[in-house]
Amino acid sequence: MKPTIISSDAESSETVSALFEKAPVLVEVRFPGMGTSPDWYLCEDEREFRAIRERLAPSVELHLRSVWDLKPSANEVTIRT
Amino acid sequence: MEGHGMRIDDVLRVVAVRRGKPRTAEFTLRPGERGLSLFALVDLPTVESIIAAVQVAGKRGELAAAVFGADDLRKLGLRLIPTLGGTPDETVNAVHLEARFPRWREWLLRLRGRPIHQEFNERLSARLAEIASILE
Numbered sequence: 001m002k003p004t005i006i007s008s009d010a011e012s013s014e015t016v017s018a019l020f021e022k023a024p025v026l027v028e029v030r031f032p033g034m035g036t037s038p039d040w041y042l043c044e045d046e047r048e049f050r051a052i053r054e055r056l057a058p059s060v061e062l063h064l065r066s067v068w069d070l071k072p073s074a075n076e077v078t079i080r081t
Numbered sequence: 082m083e084g085h086g087m088r089i090d091d092v093l094r095v096v097a098v099r100r101g102k103p104r105t106a107e108f109t110l111r112p113g114e115r116g117l118s119l120f121a122l123v124d125l126p127t128v129e130s131i132i133a134a135v136q137v138a139g140k141r142g143e144l145a146a147a148v149f150g151a152d153d154l155r156k157l158g159l160r161l162i163p164t165l166g167g168t169p170d171e172t173v174n175a176v177h178l179e180a181r182f183p184r185w186r187e188w189l190l191r192l193r194g195r196p197i198h199q200e201f202n203e204r205l206s207a208r209l210a211e212i213a214s215i216l217e
Binding site for chain 2: 031034060
């Protein structure tokens with residue numbers, strides 16, 4: 001399975017909702033070009049994820065994976081805004 | 082070390098510190114990354130404004146600056162390459178750098194099928210955590 005890469009809010013809403021059907025979801029927040037390491041969150045539901053996303057700058061990159069499938073890149077959703 | 086039109090003696094990375102020492106994980110590359118993201122330690126922007134820019138982007142935790150001598154990074158086989166930063170503060174982005182392997186070493190790694198991040202993390206991350214000086 002290839003990772004899904006999405007960029008617009010409209011697309012991400014549907015894709016992220018589908019991923020949360022297999023919650024909990026491990027969220028890695030990367031800060032590209034910001035001289036720091038990623039933050040990690042374990043989200044039980046989509047609302048928790050939305051709350052995290054709201055306080056992030058547009059330039060961060062999010063990598064989401066269901067904890068039931070943590071193989072590298074398998075079923076990973078990447079959100080670049 | 083030259084970059085951004087000025088001599089750079091020291092560089093910094095924004096890290097979360099527990100018990101006075103940063104974790105090795107603060108100095109690792111993620112898959113697809115080519116170099117460790119850093120900032121030049123200069124008078125302006127200040128360290129405080131660099132840390133503030135990272136916090137504004139959403140980085141959580143109590144943050145500090147882990148400082149390295151540019152020469153120390155060179156001794157580890159790294160090059161400092163000026164690249165555009167990604168924070169919400171343009172003045173901070175202007176002093177962004179990446180510590181990368183030289184190109185010849187990147188090519189060798191590609192030939193061997195070894196990802197850059199794997200080589201970097203296994204050979205350098207723990208050492209970087211050891212030699213970092215923390216400015217709090």
